[in-house]
Structures are given as C-alpha cells and as structure tokens.
Amino acid sequence: MSIKKKVTSAIAVGLAAAMTMSLAACGGNDTVADVEDNGELITVDVFDSLANYQGEQKGWFAKLIKDKFNIKLNIIAPNVAGGGTTLFDTRSAAGNLGDLIIYGYDNGQGERLVKANLLADMTPYLDGMDNIKKYQSAIDSMNETIGQESGVWGVPGSVSSRPPTDPSEGLEPTFGPYLRWDYYKAVGYPEISTLEDLIPVLKQMQDKARETEGSNDIYAMSLFKDWDGNMMNNAKQPTCFYGWDELGFVLAKADGSDYESITDEGGIYDRVIKFFNAAYRAGIVDPESTTQNYDTMNSKYKEGKILFSFWPWLGQAAYNTVENKEAGKGFMIAPLKDQKIFSYGAHPNGERQFIGIGSKCKYKQRLVKFIDWLYSPEGIYCSGAQTGGAAGPQGLNWELKDGEPVLTEFGSTVLNGGSANVPDEWGGGSYSDGVSALNYPTVVVNDIDPDTGYSFNASMWPSELEKANNYALNKDWSEFMGGYSTTMEYLEANNMIDVAPGASYVTPNEDSKITTLRGSIKTEIVNASWQASFAESEAECDKIMATMRDTVKGLGIDEVLDVDMKNAKDQQAAREQIVKDYAAEHGSDE
Structure with a gap:
C-alpha cells in the first residue's frame, strides 16, 4: 500500500x-x-x-x-x-x-x-x-x-456494476475497530459506548491476555510510522470510525455534511490524538510503536501479541486462521455504539x-x-484469484452444484491461506506462485457474475458463509451481536455505515508554492502528533498540539487549507453527480 x-x-x-x-x-x-x-x-x-x-x-x-x-x-x-x-x-x-x-x-x-x-x-x-x-x-x-x-x-480498473451508493467492500468494511474477540469475551463483553470507552476495555483484555499466556510483551495497541503523510496515518484511522476520510489537511464526512482541518482544536483528529495519549498513559500501547515499521508490527499480530486492529485486513488477515477460528480465537468488529464507519462506494466508472x-x-x-x-467473468475470476479476492479458475478452485458455486477441496485450501500444488494439466507448481502477477483489479470482485448470479468473491457465496458461521469464533460473535451473520450485515442493519458515493474524482495538480508549504507543514503536524500521543500527561499533550497549531499557522497552513477545502467540496460535488448520472442511466440509484 x-x-x-x-x-x-x-x-x-x-x-x-x-x-x-x-x-x-x-x-x-x-x-x-x-x-x-x-x-x-x-x-x-x-x-x-x-x-x-x-x-x-x-x-x-x-x-x-x-x-x-x-x-x-x-x-x-x-x-x-x-x-x-x-x-x-x-x-x-x-x-x-x-x-x-x-x-x-x-x-x-x-x-x-x-x-x-x-x-x-x-x-x-x-x-x-x-x-x-x-x-x-x-x-x-x-x-x-x-x-x-x-x-x-x-x-x-476496479469498475463496478453496482450503484455508487452501495459499499464497495464485501463482508468487512475497509476500516473499523477490530479486537481480539476471545479476550473481549474473557473479560465479560463490557459495553463500549464511545471511542474513549475502548481504553479501559482494552486494558482489561491486555491484563487477561498476559495472565493467560504468561507473557508481558502483549499489548492492546501497536502503531507504526512508515505510512505517515499529511498527518499521522494511525491517527487518521479512528476518524474513519465516525464517517471521516482525508483529503490533504482536510477531513471530510462521507455524506458531505461537514469538513474539518486536522489542526482544529477539539476536532476529530485532535480527539484521536488525545485517545492515543490516554491509551499510552494507561500502559496499553506497544513501546516499540515509535521505531517499528509495518512489517515488524504485522508479525506481532501473527504471533497474537496485539489485541486491537484499525482494519480487518490487518488483524483478521494476520491472525484469523482456520485453526484459531475453530478454537474461538480471532479479531472481530467491536460493538462500538456510536460508530458510523466510512465506506467507499462502488465505482461505476x-x-x-x-x-x-x-x-x-x-x-x-x-x-x-x-x-x-x-x-x-472468466478473466475476473482468474486474474483476481488471490487470498481474499476472486474465486479463481472454474474446474480447479470451484464448480457448480445444483446451480450454485461451491469451492473444491483444492480451492478451499488455497483461498484460505493454505499451500498446494496445481495439477499438471493446469500448469503444475505452487498455486500461489501461479497467481496473476499483474495485480490489476479489472472489476470489483464483490460484483455479481452474470452467469451464476453470485459474487466473484467466494467468501460471499452461501456455501462459504455457512462454513464461516460454523466456526466457534463467528458463532460467539453472532450470538452476542444479535444474530447477524456478517459485519456488513450488522453495520447496515444498525445504521452504522456511511457510504461515500464512488466517484472517479481526481485532485488537480497544485501550485508549486502550495506543495512547498505543505511539505514543511505536514512535518510539523506529524512530529507533534507522535510527541503528543506519547506525552507523559494530558496537559503536556494539549500543550504540544497547541504549539503545533501556532507553528503551522505561521507557516501558512490557511493558504493550503483553502486549496484542500475546495478540493474536498469538489470531490463531494463529483460524488453527488455520479449518483445523479447513475440514476439517469439506470432509472434509480437503488
């Protein structure tokens, strides 16, 4: 990424x-x-x-x-x-x-x-x-x-036949508060009303995990720096739990109802920095967060050393093996009561x-x-065939039974992270070595195959959903969350997802002066965000952020914000236009 x-x-x-x-x-x-x-x-x-x-x-x-x-x-x-x-x-x-x-x-x-x-x-x-x-x-x-x-x-690429107001994701959103469900269960499923309520819950989970596994190097949260850009990347992620996404130094709501500078005092970004600081002072943040990269952090998830994930494709991909899910262990989305998760809408264009x-x-x-x-359809299945993607070649990975697609034993193995050699008549060698190296998504794999009436993504097939719901982990999550079988079903039923219509908006080239200003300003924002997150007191955290706001004001952030705010509103206009265009072409946006 x-x-x-x-x-x-x-x-x-x-x-x-x-x-x-x-x-x-x-x-x-x-x-x-x-x-x-x-x-x-x-x-x-x-x-x-x-x-x-x-x-x-x-x-x-x-x-x-x-x-x-x-x-x-x-x-x-x-x-x-x-x-x-x-x-x-x-x-x-x-x-x-x-x-x-x-x-x-x-x-x-x-x-x-x-x-x-x-x-x-x-x-x-x-x-x-x-x-x-x-x-x-x-x-x-x-x-x-x-x-x-x-x-x-x-x-x-990544075109979709679905309305732009539909989520582009499959069973899981792109963002979300995912936690180790087995330890959440172990501490009695405490209520989580707000982002800040996660801290005492995660502290209980960390204590329980260390006691159970006899290890003091287990932490609730772990961070990394190598994706930082206009802001501290990790701090941007929880803003998405509340419907925000970034464009330059601006955070914009998915529905276009609000816009904020990331430097606003009391804004959503400021709230997340305070959340990180409170988590640090509670002793639940990995002390190696300021020096490690993504790969180092990811290995800790695989080892079961971290209990909270900003994304399903981090925690679940690293830890939710078949063996762990059968044992009731793994990452599932938390019942955060005030969440309204940002979702990227399908892109017809x-x-x-x-x-x-x-x-x-x-x-x-x-x-x-x-x-x-x-x-x-054949090309979509085959060129997008990888773990978490399209189902792969028919006849090798899947077949039709009574008109419904089902995975073969081979397909079930390779699409769930296992390794297997391909039969000679299909080319031989390791399945993973033969996956398309283009890495180019032509059509969103969650779209529907017109020939079968089912998704190109095998994980969304009824046969696969039935298997998933029989894992001890999924069963327990479903029972506690009200009987919902998937995360997206739960979020949509409880009005906890906010879809930004899928428009192909392109940010225009910016003036070199703005680029120069942005370079110096983002350095100040990123550095201050990390320092404030690891401050020894709430007062010190607030002081660092206040100093940063004064500094970037002097560096000319208002001039850059004018550009970013215009772009954010133009992006929203493009989103509204694609909804109208789709409705005009198809008769409805539903």
Missing part, C-alpha cells in the same frame, strides 16, 4: 521531463502499425506500476493465457526494480513504455502519456470486444480526465488506474482481445 504509493509518486515527479524527452524521441505520432499476426507465441512486455513481481509470469495463469492467446507476460515492475523514476524515464524517452501499460491516469499522468505517444488508441480493434464496451461510461470518464474528446486510450496498449506494440489486436478477456 504505502510502497506502491511512494513508487508511483516518485515516478510522477519525473513524468513531465520524461514526456518531453519522449516527444523528442518520437517526433510526433509514431504509433507502430500491427505486423501480420500468424498466431505465433509472443512475449508481451507489461509496464505495470501495480505489480509486486518482476519477470516472466509463471504457473497456472501463465498456462491459461498461453493456451488462450499464445502469449507470455514479461512484467516490468517499478515497485520491484527500485529507482522507479529512472526506469520510467529510460523507457519513455525511447518512446516505448511497454506493449501493455498498467498505470494511473490521475494527476495529469494519463494526459501526458497520450501526448507523448506512449499509448495507442484501441478504437480500431474493438469490433466484437463486448466486455470492454460494457464499460464505455468508465472510458468516457477517463477521457474527460485526460483531456481527450474521443478514442479509447485505456480501460479503467472505476478508479484511477487503467490498462492500455503501448504505441509500439506490434500485435495490438491480440492484446485488445486479452484485455477484453480480463474484463470477462
């Missing part, structure tokens, strides 16, 4: 200069014409800003696409190669970024790629490409952002990444067919 963003940002720094060099090298529109395609095996260079693997695609996915398209994928991944700017500059200066390009189109990047003739217009190759054509509105939205009145320069064809590609028609397949 953070690595991907940092590398993409690094590439973007040198993008304008690279575009200039590329234009000089290309000498205008020099899109290469297709050679006669005799169907021979070809190696496809994929410049992929999302990939976490570099080299040739291996295993079952490689065999699948070779059998279908007679292609091999060679992944070029700035995330892995390091020096992402240099890699991008070198290839773009030569006028050939790759045969396939997976990249972001926001912040002017898509527009510059088109102007530099690094992308080919796919329009001449779309006859019969019905899967791509289904997402014409998403393509139109991308064109508007990149300043193109016509053409198909790419197909956006996709998000800010796209897949396109490089201008120097010689086999454009074949690769457009490949892209079209990626957006087909």
Whole structure:
C-alpha cells in the first residue's frame, strides 16, 4: 500500500521531463502499425506500476493465457526494480513504455502519456470486444480526465456494476475497530459506548491476555510510522470510525455534511490524538510503536501479541486462521455504539488506474482481445484469484452444484491461506506462485457474475458463509451481536455505515508554492502528533498540539487549507453527480 504509493509518486515527479524527452524521441505520432499476426507465441512486455513481481509470469495463469492467446507476460515492475523514476524515464524517452501499460491516469499522468505517444488508441480493434464496451461510461470518464474528446486510450480498473451508493467492500468494511474477540469475551463483553470507552476495555483484555499466556510483551495497541503523510496515518484511522476520510489537511464526512482541518482544536483528529495519549498513559500501547515499521508490527499480530486492529485486513488477515477460528480465537468488529464507519462506494466508472496498449506494440489486436478477456467473468475470476479476492479458475478452485458455486477441496485450501500444488494439466507448481502477477483489479470482485448470479468473491457465496458461521469464533460473535451473520450485515442493519458515493474524482495538480508549504507543514503536524500521543500527561499533550497549531499557522497552513477545502467540496460535488448520472442511466440509484 504505502510502497506502491511512494513508487508511483516518485515516478510522477519525473513524468513531465520524461514526456518531453519522449516527444523528442518520437517526433510526433509514431504509433507502430500491427505486423501480420500468424498466431505465433509472443512475449508481451507489461509496464505495470501495480505489480509486486518482476519477470516472466509463471504457473497456472501463465498456462491459461498461453493456451488462450499464445502469449507470455514479461512484467516490468517499478515497485520491484527500485529507482522507479529512472526506469520510467529510460523507457519513455525511447518512446516505448511497454506493449501493455498498467498505470494511473490521475494527476495529469494519463494526459501526458497520450501526448507523448506512449499509448495507442484501441478504437480500431474493438469490433466484437463486448466486455470492454460494457464499460464505455468508465472510458468516457477517463477521457474527460485526460483531456481527450474521443478514442479509447485505456480501460479503467476496479469498475463496478453496482450503484455508487452501495459499499464497495464485501463482508468487512475497509476500516473499523477490530479486537481480539476471545479476550473481549474473557473479560465479560463490557459495553463500549464511545471511542474513549475502548481504553479501559482494552486494558482489561491486555491484563487477561498476559495472565493467560504468561507473557508481558502483549499489548492492546501497536502503531507504526512508515505510512505517515499529511498527518499521522494511525491517527487518521479512528476518524474513519465516525464517517471521516482525508483529503490533504482536510477531513471530510462521507455524506458531505461537514469538513474539518486536522489542526482544529477539539476536532476529530485532535480527539484521536488525545485517545492515543490516554491509551499510552494507561500502559496499553506497544513501546516499540515509535521505531517499528509495518512489517515488524504485522508479525506481532501473527504471533497474537496485539489485541486491537484499525482494519480487518490487518488483524483478521494476520491472525484469523482456520485453526484459531475453530478454537474461538480471532479479531472481530467491536460493538462500538456510536460508530458510523466510512465506506467507499462502488465505482461505476472505476478508479484511477487503467490498462492500455503501448504505441509500439506490434500485435495490438491480440492484446485488445486479452484485455477484453480480463474484463470477462472468466478473466475476473482468474486474474483476481488471490487470498481474499476472486474465486479463481472454474474446474480447479470451484464448480457448480445444483446451480450454485461451491469451492473444491483444492480451492478451499488455497483461498484460505493454505499451500498446494496445481495439477499438471493446469500448469503444475505452487498455486500461489501461479497467481496473476499483474495485480490489476479489472472489476470489483464483490460484483455479481452474470452467469451464476453470485459474487466473484467466494467468501460471499452461501456455501462459504455457512462454513464461516460454523466456526466457534463467528458463532460467539453472532450470538452476542444479535444474530447477524456478517459485519456488513450488522453495520447496515444498525445504521452504522456511511457510504461515500464512488466517484472517479481526481485532485488537480497544485501550485508549486502550495506543495512547498505543505511539505514543511505536514512535518510539523506529524512530529507533534507522535510527541503528543506519547506525552507523559494530558496537559503536556494539549500543550504540544497547541504549539503545533501556532507553528503551522505561521507557516501558512490557511493558504493550503483553502486549496484542500475546495478540493474536498469538489470531490463531494463529483460524488453527488455520479449518483445523479447513475440514476439517469439506470432509472434509480437503488
């Protein structure tokens, strides 16, 4: 997550200069014409800003696409190669970024790629490409952002057929107060009315865990610094429990009803810093929080050393193994009475990444067919097949029984974190080694497969929900929480979720002066947030935050806030517009 963003940002720094060099090298529109395609095996260079693997695609996915398209994928991944700017500059200066390009189109990047003739217009190759054509509105939205009145320069990713007012998440939200349910049960399920009420509850849980396991290195909470940006990243997370999300130095409510500066005295961010400080003074915060990185912290979750998680994809992914769930152990969402959790709405127009064809590609028609397949039900299942994602290949991972999809024994193993070798007829080798290295979500996996009527995500199938609800952990959580079978069912039934409609809003490029001011201001905010969180008294915490507010005022934060506040309100306008557009196209936003 953070690595991907940092590398993409690094590439973007040198993008304008690279575009200039590329234009000089290309000498205008020099899109290469297709050679006669005799169907021979070809190696496809994929410049992929999302990939976490570099080299040739291996295993079952490689065999699948070779059998279908007679292609091999060679992944070029700035995330892995390091020096992402240099890699991008070198290839773009030569006028050939790759045969396939997976990249972001926001912040002017898509527009510059088109102007530099690094992308080919796919329009001449779309006859019969019905899967791509289904997402014409998403393509139109991308064109508007990149300043193109016509053409198909790419197909956006993470598109959804669901209304923008529907949560994009599956069984769990993106954010939420997740705690070790077994120790919450062990201390008698105490009531948690507000965020601040978590502190005495977590203290009881920590004491119980240390007593039970005979270990004093168990802590309720653990923090890390390596995702900090405009603010202390960890401090932003509990604001999402109350419907807020960030844009620059502004926190905005999902429904557009309120906006705050993160420096507001008595604001939601200030409240979280005080919460952290109270937790620290209660002795329930890991003392290594100020020096460890995410990976170090994550290992502690796997070892059962931490009892509270800001996200389900941290605590549950690390600790909720089948063995632990059968034993009644694991992370589940807390019954925080005043929570109203921020949820990202489904994106009918996709998000800010796209897949396109490089201008120097010689086999454009074949690769457009490949892209079209990626957006087909089979392609969605197979390219999104990883733990917590799409179900994978039919016939290997799942099958239809009485018209309903069910996992095979093999599929159940590999989709629940287990390891297994793929049968030879599917390509052999380790299943995990054969997962698509593109790491590119074409369609949100929680969407419905039109061929089966069920989600692409196996965890949402009735057969899998029945299994999950039989685990001792899930049973106990469900009984205590009123009989709800999933977190999202509980949150929606109790009006505890606040959906920000899924609009493809792109923050405009900011003036260099604002960028310079932001750099010095965010350093002050982040440093003060950490110091205040670990202050030895409430008074010292308040003093540190007050000093920070005076400092950033002098540094010109008001000028930056004017920009961020306008962007936040423009984002809200885009959210409201996508709801209207969807209703106009479909007759309703329901």
